[in-house]
Amino acid sequence: MRIGWIGTGVMGAPMAGHLLAAGHDVRVHTRTRARAEEVLEQGAVWADAPAEVADGADAVVTMLGYPHDVRDTVLGDGGLLAALEPGAVLVDHTTSEPSLAQEIAAAAAERDVHALDAPVSGGDVGARNGKLVIMIGGEQEPFERVRPLLEAYGGNVALMGGPGAGQHTKMVNQIAISSGMVALCEALLYAHRSGLDVQAVLELIGGGAAGSFSLSNYGPRLLRGDLEPGFKIDHFIKDLGIALAEARRMNLFLPGLALAEQLYVSARAQDLGQKGTQALLVALASMSGVKLPDASG
């Protein structure tokens, strides 16, 4: 297939790489050309603008930063939608607003283009291993058409409902992770301050009712002071902001989410925005005057 690709950051580059490895014809654009070098070396062709990526493509895939990037790239002047041919499929992997996904799907339908919102989880490791979870909102027919593409880097690719359902599913995921990380960090702080052997405690309780992916994966990293991102706090704050706005719109009272978002804002205020989400521990510790012996800020 002829594929256009926009966005070659830490996630987008290895994802596009899987498509090239599978033999697809990929034209690529990204804001900073130097970040596209890796995929250009793998055989992608450079395009100077989004509209040029769209020209003649069967599908265009975007993996951007913020909702306003998606809006500009898809709906803006010289954007993708005006340049896509009828029947083409637009796939947005950016974690973005469900309402924007619905707006794009409606605008696309008017031009006989199909839009799928398709945020992912699994981080850079999942992107490299081709094991991402991909949560899709949109129509069945275009989904089936691009499914083989998505399975080049997706371990679990699921259509969750109509336009916006992919973004809503991602919000559910982020809501669960946010309070789950609060749970882990507070448990670690209590264990540390009460003088316990924190590693022994994690090993004992991790196999029982307190067990979680966060505890098993971020607990050991935190114990060795590893704050490097899997997923950056700056990006998580964007996601939690979207979730809070959607919850407010739906009249949903989610106090755990609201608290987690505020704690992450405090972490960012403490210069941890470029660290991984597990660095919440450092911010919470500072609020109790706890010095973490191993944490390399």
Added chain:
Amino acid sequence: MRIGWIGTGVMGAPMAGHLLAAGHDVRVHTRTRARAEEVLEQGAVWADAPAEVADGADAVVTMLGYPHDVRDTVLGDGGLLAALEPGAVLVDHTTSEPSLAQEIAAAAAERDVHALDAPVSGGDVGARNGKLVIMIGGEQEPFERVRPLLEAYGGNVALMGGPGAGQHTKMVNQIAISSGMVALCEALLYAHRSGLDVQAVLELIGGGAAGSFSLSNYGPRLLRGDLEPGFKIDHFIKDLGIALAEARRMNLFLPGLALAEQLYVSARAQDLGQKGTQALLVALASMSGVKLPDASG
């Protein structure tokens, strides 16, 4: 060994049953004799008072409700401590205050008796299957002496430090569970309100970074409206109250724990105290005016 046992509720009865099955000599007392019938039928001998249970015992085990029950039974007039013989070991499985565990250990040492705080996790299912996690605070020597007893119903029996360390470890466990349940319930509410297929969402995200014991075990129960206790909200509120008091004493800022405790108080105020901890969902849903189709209140 000659063992005294006090407390034959939903946890204590099957635990004492494992000791009887292993051939130990068990004398039993509990506040309401009818609740001891099961273990009496299995061969335990009734005792009319705590002091009578202690008389001649190598070890006395308690599994009670609240810290004040532990204080009365161990330190009170006609309590265990005054009746225990030198060298005997006192094991308290009640989830109780770390400071009370330390007070009891000190009082016991003065009489040449050994006290271990030994709260458990794993619920009634773990008690029946003999697979409880037992978190112990106290000295090594008496721990080694009673370890074979504890292994009659414990799948993972660990000495975590000196007096109080078992209770502190249990608090870490409950802190992690409390915000973890908030995470699950808020994720479910968002999924429901945004019109997603909640079961499909749980299956998709449960295998990734949002995964947890709570999601895997309580998610499906909540989807079929099962609010029956594994562990009752009334008891969880007791545990969270102890954790908050200890955190305050240690100058620890744990806002997720504080929020979870308040939400559980609201659940109790909505007549859910005798339901399982997963019934937090019902209380949270009511705060957003969400009617849960499957939940049997």
